[in-house]
Amino acid sequence: MSAVLSTLLALQPDPATAERVPDVVTTGEAIAFWVLGPLALAGALGMLFAKNAVHSALWLVLTMLSLGVLYMVQQAPFLGFVQIIVYTGAIMMLFLFVLMMVGRDSSDSVVEVLRGQRLAAAVLGVGFAGLVVGSLARALTEVQPVGLVEQNTVNGGNVANIGASLFTDWLFPFELTSALLITAAIGAMILAFSDRHGKAGKKTQKQLVEERFKTTRVGSLPGPGVFATANSVATPALLPDGSVAPESLSELIEATAKETLDDDVAEVAGTGHEADAHALKGGES
Amino acid sequence: MTTQELLADDPIWLILIKVVGIFAFLVVMTLFMINWERKVVARMQHRPGPNRVGPNGWLQSLADGLKLAFKEDIRPVLADKWVFFLAPVISCIPAFLAFSVIPLGGEVTMFGEKTALQLVDLPVGVLVVLACSSLGVYGIVLSGWASGSPYPLLGALRSAAQVISYEIAMGLSIVAVVMYSHSLSTAEIVKAQESGWFGWLLFPSFLIYVISMVGETNRAPFDLPEAESELVGGFHTEYSSLKFALFFLAEYVNMVTVSALATTLFLGGWRAPWPLSAIGDGMLNTGWWPLLWFVGKTLFFLFIFIWLRGTLPRLRYDQFMRLGWKVLVPASLIWIVLVATVRAWKTEGGFTTQQLLIVFGVVVGILLLVSVLLPDKKPVDQNAVPLAGWGYPVPPLDLKVPKAGPKKSVKAAKLPKEKAAVTSGKEAGDGNA
Numbered sequence: 257m258s259a260v261l262s263t264l265l266a267l268q269p270d271p272a273t274a275e276r277v278p279d280v281v282t283t284g285e286a287i288a289f290w291v292l293g294p295l296a297l298a299g300a301l302g303m304l305f306a307k308n309a310v311h312s313a314l315w316l317v318l319t320m321l322s323l324g325v326l327y328m329v330q331q332a333p334f335l336g337f338v339q340i341i342v343y344t345g346a347i348m349m350l351f352l353f354v355l356m357m358v359g360r361d362s363s364d365s366v367v368e369v370l371r372g373q374r375l376a377a378a379v380l381g382v383g384f385a386g387l388v389v390g391s392l393a394r395a396l397t398e399v400q401p402v403g404l405v406e407q408n409t410v411n412g413g414n415v416a417n418i419g420a421s422l423f424t425d426w427l428f429p430f431e432l433t434s435a436l437l438i439t440a441a442i443g444a445m446i447l448a449f450s451d452r453h454g455k456a457g458k459k460t461q462k463q464l465v466e467e468r469f470k471t472t473r474v475g476s477l478p479g480p481g482v483f484a485t486a487n488s489v490a491t492p493a494l495l496p497d498g499s500v501a502p503e504s505l506s507e508l509i510e511a512t513a514k515e516t517l518d519d520d521v522a523e524v525a526g527t528g529h530e531a532d533a534h535a536l537k538g539g540e541s
Numbered sequence: 542m543t544t545q546e547l548l549a550d551d552p553i554w555l556i557l558i559k560v561v562g563i564f565a566f567l568v569v570m571t572l573f574m575i576n577w578e579r580k581v582v583a584r585m586q587h588r589p590g591p592n593r594v595g596p597n598g599w600l601q602s603l604a605d606g607l608k609l610a611f612k613e614d615i616r617p618v619l620a621d622k623w624v625f626f627l628a629p630v631i632s633c634i635p636a637f638l639a640f641s642v643i644p645l646g647g648e649v650t651m652f653g654e655k656t657a658l659q660l661v662d663l664p665v666g667v668l669v670v671l672a673c674s675s676l677g678v679y680g681i682v683l684s685g686w687a688s689g690s691p692y693p694l695l696g697a698l699r700s701a702a703q704v705i706s707y708e709i710a711m712g713l714s715i716v717a718v719v720m721y722s723h724s725l726s727t728a729e730i731v732k733a734q735e736s737g738w739f740g741w742l743l744f745p746s747f748l749i750y751v752i753s754m755v756g757e758t759n760r761a762p763f764d765l766p767e768a769e770s771e772l773v774g775g776f777h778t779e780y781s782s783l784k785f786a787l788f789f790l791a792e793y794v795n796m797v798t799v800s801a802l803a804t805t806l807f808l809g810g811w812r813a814p815w816p817l818s819a820i821g822d823g824m825l826n827t828g829w830w831p832l833l834w835f836v837g838k839t840l841f842f843l844f845i846f847i848w849l850r851g852t853l854p855r856l857r858y859d860q861f862m863r864l865g866w867k868v869l870v871p872a873s874l875i876w877i878v879l880v881a882t883v884r885a886w887k888t889e890g891g892f893t894t895q896q897l898l899i900v901f902g903v904v905v906g907i908l909l910l911v912s913v914l915l916p917d918k919k920p921v922d923q924n925a926v927p928l929a930g931w932g933y934p935v936p937p938l939d940l941k942v943p944k945a946g947p948k949k950s951v952k953a954a955k956l957p958k959e960k961a962a963v964t965s966g967k968e969a970g971d972g973n974a
């Protein structure tokens with residue numbers, strides 16, 4: 257997909273000779289469109305039909321990259337690169353991050369979490385589709401395209417003009433969008449914070465270590481004994497006077513009747529049943 | 542004539558020469574860097590370093606690269622076939638792509654054609670580098686996921702969080718530079734530094750950029766995605782042969798790219814350093830000389846990379862994130878506000894001594910107020926556990942052996958009478974004897 261990106265560098269219309277009628281499609285533009293259009297479409301279809309969630313995300317990345325390059329070819333380099341940085345670089349990366357945290361093999365839950373969720377989704381989806389079709393139809397019939405040549409050459413060029421109109425004419429929608437984003441960020445922070453600092457929250461490393469220092473035993477329990485002849489967990493550690501250190505004994509092992517371990521003892525001692533080296537498979541014989 | 546106009550009429554063969562030249566430059570820099578790093582780190586640790594292959598050992602990395610190509614290419618059974626193959630490619634291509642906007646020099650004449658030592662000069666040049674670095678993370682993240690084993694996955698998760706966090710700090714550090722140069726184009730930024738480097742003028746931005754560029758390229762002391770002591774090899778644990786070589790290449794090319802961008806943004810790009818720039822009326826800023834200064838400055842940053850690696854231990858993950866989010870990001874936000882205020886004032890016609898004194902007085906007053914409101918030393922809690930310097934408890938230092946706790950009674954099985962063994966192993970009995 258980055259190979260596509262490199263083609264843009266050759267196709268980028270240079271500002272010096274960018275004097276064209278908006279309706280004329282140049283050869284370079286046509287080639288770029290017929291390469292990128294199918295790629296974007298393939299990405300969208302791949303996203304729908306891929307079985308694996310991560311593959312779906314990757315197909316979507318392809319679509320977004322193609323769109324970004326299309327913007328650049330259409331003389332909107334800032335929009336194109338911001339599309340790549342924000343959507344491909346940040347948002348899809350967060351998507352992937354979540355997918356990986358959830359696990360690669362987890363499947364979609366079919367349970368409706370919110371009541372009426374599907375109905376609402378269907379209504380809103382149809383409504384959104386109507387909006388898109390309406391605005392697209394209007395854009396194709398009524399709006400006269402003027403091209404970006406003027407915007408890209410006067411008043412400091414593309415970036416400066418976007419900045420100027422964003423912070424003067426469109427300041428309110430811009431601030432509204434950032435308010436939305438900040439609300440989302442604060443919501444996420446509250447969720448994470450109450451998880452950690454609530455009553456049943458996880459103790460910090462410091463709290464844990466201070467608790468431990470208030471008990472009589474600061475260090476860890478003695479491990480099992482390790483001698484030249486034994487390193488089994490069942491071997492007790494010995495105190496300096498040669499007696500057994502009771503804390504090193506495993507409750508589980510001590511509570512097991514000796515008879516149940518007879519086979520293991522025999523095997524370790526070398527007195528048990530020897531495996532037949534030529535047997536094709538192990539097991540009872 | 543701007544660089545954009547200069548580059549606009551490049552014939553296709555010249556563009557091809559530049560592309561091949563940049564590719565060769567980056568690959569040679571990678572081979573050189575690997576050797577240089579090993580030699581410098583070795584010198585810092587009082588050992589000779591590679592000195593067998595080639596003159597003084599300088600062909601060691603070439604030999605290693607050739608060997609790597611002939612190794613067996615292993616794909617784990619659980620790996621995701623396509624993504625596993627795609628990941629090293631994805632991490633490699635953006636690394637090379639980002640270098641296309643870096644200005645290596647000013648106006649030169651190549652084979653009778655007037656051009657600039659730069660492949661393209663987009664009006665959004667700096668964003669290209671940011672976009673490429675954000676695409677490069679995909680390589681790391683996907684490699685970790687596609688390997689189908691836990692260590693690479695952990696490395697990939699760390700890397701995703703790390704690079705996104707440090708990209709924010711990096712982007713914010715660039716903002717001040719853009720404010721001063723009025724352009725995102727790299728050539729314009731170099732041009733704006735004719736009178737003085739932004740590294741001096743915007744020192745906090747420079748500092749933040751240098752720190753975040755180390756975080757962005759996953760280099761020590763921020764090399765958490767491939768922390769050897771915790772994650773075996775991190776995201777590339779399962780990779781071998783040429784695929785591994787591609788990751789290696791991408792890492793070093795990224796280092797060269799961020800160093801080159803640091804040079805461009807803060808150290809005047811290809812402009813000669815101060816005393817030299819005065820020689821012969823700026824003679825050293827023309828022709829092919831700039832290439833020398835550019836490579837020199839880039840090598841300076843690369844040396845810092847090596848120096849850091851040889852000096853600092855790896856950070857713990859939470860410390861690393863705290864540095865990024867609680868120090869670098871707020872610091873650069875405050876700095877941007879400061880820079881914007883000063884610039885706004887300047888465009889309003891500068892400020893008089895009276896205004897300056899008022900601002901100074903208000904700042905000092907606020908500082909005094911804050912210092913008065915700050916609480917005194919906290920009373921020491923007598924019952925508290927004694928703390929070490931970092932806030933963690935220390936064991937008692939009075940050399941008294943702490944008393945053992947109450948003896949725990951062990952649940953014992955009902956054993957046959959003849960032997961009251963504590964253990965069940967034969968060797969254990971021997972050990973006790």
